Amino acid sequence: MANRFVDKLRGYGQLSPDVVDALAQATSRPRKFAAKHDLIREGDRPGPVFVMLEGWAYRYKILPSGTRQVLAYLMPGDCCDLNIGLLAEMDHSIQTITPALVAMVGRGEMDALMDGHRGIAKAMYMAQLVDESIMRAWITSMGRRASIERVAHLMCELYLRARNIGIASEEAFALPLSQLLLADSLGMTAVHLNRVLKELRVAGAMTLARGSLVITNPNKLIQIAGFDENYLHRRLRDAA
C-alpha cells in the first residue's frame, strides 16, 4: 500500500532507501478511526504525533458562542505539529472528516528518526514551514480577499496539495468536504458559500459536486483566486 507520508516527505528532498524504510516502519501500525471522530480536543494533554496515512481530518476551534472555525485541513501524508508534546494542553481540536488510518508516532521514536536521519529532519521542518505558510495564506484570504477569491484560492491550494501526493488527476479529485465545513473554513455562511460555488460553476471555472472537485478551467480559477503557488514552497533550495 502506498505510504502518503513517505511520498509527501519525498517531495521535500531525496530520501535514501534506509530512510524510507525507517519511516515506513515507524508508521506501520496505524489505527483506524471513523469519520467525525475527534483525534484530540482543545484542552487535552498532547500525546504522540499523528500522521494521516489515509483519509482527511481538520483542525478547528469552537468559540463560546458555539460557532466553529476550521484552521487547517490534514490530507493523507500530513501530520500534526512535531513538537506538540511540549505543550501542556492543546489550543485546538483535530477531527477526522472521513474514515481514516492514522499512525501515532511516539515522541521518542520521532526524535530518534530525526536525529538518525538528517534527511527526515529537514523534510519534516520543510513540511512544518509549509503548514505555517498555508496558515499565513489563510489569514491573507480572510483579511483581504473577496469571498469568491477566497473560495477559488482554497480550491487551488487543496488541488495542488492533492496533486503533490498523487491523489488528483489532471483536472479533478475527490474532495470530501461539506459546504458547511468549507464555509467554516472561509469565514462565511454555508448559504453564501453555496451561492459563490454556483457563481464559480456558472463562470465555468470549477464544479464541486458529490464529493468531487472538477476544475473546468484552471486558468480562470487561478485568475479569480489571484493564486501564486510560491507559498507552497515546492521549489527546493539547492544545497543546504
Add this chain to the structure above:
Amino acid sequence: MANRFVDKLRGYGQLSPDVVDALAQATSRPRKFAAKHDLIREGDRPGPVFVMLEGWAYRYKILPSGTRQVLAYLMPGDCCDLNIGLLAEMDHSIQTITPALVAMVGRGEMDALMDGHRGIAKAMYMAQLVDESIMRAWITSMGRRASIERVAHLMCELYLRARNIGIASEEAFALPLSQLLLADSLGMTAVHLNRVLKELRVAGAMTLARGSLVITNPNKLIQIAGFDENYLHRRLRDAA
C-alpha cells in the same frame, strides 16, 4: 542592557547561567534599523535568523491589488522562523515598525546553540508553537469574531505578550501601531477600525491614543473579546 530574547525564552523554562551566556553572546552584535525598513522581502532568499532585541516589526503580504495583510507582530524578544534557511524564497515580508535593534544569527550558530543546550532548543520550539497558535487565533478572529471582538482580542493578546517580556505595566503599555496597520491586521478598513476604537473607549474598556494602550477595564475588555489566554501557552508542561 536587558536582553528581551533571553527574557522571553526564560518564560518557557529554566535556563542555566551558561545557557543565558551563550544566548547573550549570540545576540551581542545586533544591527540598528530605521523604522519602516524591510528586513526581508517576499521572494528574497532567506539568510540568517532575525532576533528582535529592541523595537517592533511585522510580517506582511502585499496582494496584486496593492492591499496589505499583516500576518504577525514581532515585539522585542521575538524572532522569525528557526528553519527559515531551508526555504528557497520567502513567502512574505518583514518590516520594522519602529527603529529597531535586530540580531542576525547565522544558521550554523543557531544549530550549534540548539544542539549544545537542550533547554534552548526546547524554549525555541515552544516559542514556535506559540507563534503558530497565535496565527490560529488570528484565523479564528477573522473568520468568526465580530469586528469589536476582533479588536479587543488582538489588544488582549498584545498586552499579555508585552507583559510577558516586562514592557507593560499593570494597566498600560506603549503600542506603536498606527490605526492603518491595525486595520490591515484585522481585515477591516482604517475608518471602521477608528469607529470600533471609539466604541471601546466609550464603553470604558480601553483607550488607544498617542502610541499607548490604556486598559481602563480589563474584565470588560476580556469579556468583549471572549478572550481565553490558554492559547499563549504560558502554563508550562511539568517534566518533559
Add this chain to the structure above:
DNA sequence: CGCTGGATTGACTCGGATCAAGTCGAGTGG
C-alpha cells in the same frame, strides 16, 4: 418508502466598505 443531512433558492436586513470632508499634532523652515 419515508427519513435525514446536506444543498439550494428567495426575501429581507445590517455590518462594514466606500467616498468625502474635515481636524489635529508634530516637525520644519523662514
Add this chain to the structure above:
DNA sequence: CCACTCGACTTGATCCGAGTCAATCCAGCG
C-alpha cells in the same frame, strides 16, 4: 516663534456584500 505641511486620526452619508431566516429540494440509506 509662527505659518506651512504632511501624515494620522475623526466623522458623516451612502451603498453593497454577506448574514439571517425560512422554505424547499434531493440523494443516500435504513
